[in-house]
């Protein structure tokens with residue numbers, strides 16, 4: 442499984458999750474060149490260790506375990522993964 446970032450991150454993108462993720466699997470970080478172009482951040486499903494730290498850190502409750510993503514935001518599971526496939 443992996444964790445997933447969903448709709449509330451769009452327009453918030455405040456990096457609280459990046460600061461707490463122990464394996465640095467949330468991208469892009471502010472140091473990466475595409476940071477200004479993206480509207481939200483994404484979790485790399487191959488690197489996430491399901492630690493739950495991002496859920497606690499996110500001020501807008503955008504992070505969910507994959508099996509707890511609300512129905513209306515299911516498309517974000519693929520959207521997070523697609524971001525890394527394009528890399």
Ligand code: SF4
Nearest residue numbers: 462489490492493495
């Ligand atoms: S669950 Fe843990 S490892 Fe996975 S993205 Fe969140 S903080 Fe990073």
Ligand code: SF4
Nearest residue numbers: 450454455456458499
């Ligand atoms: S803490 Fe939440 S709103 Fe902030 S960047 Fe991470 S997922 Fe987006």
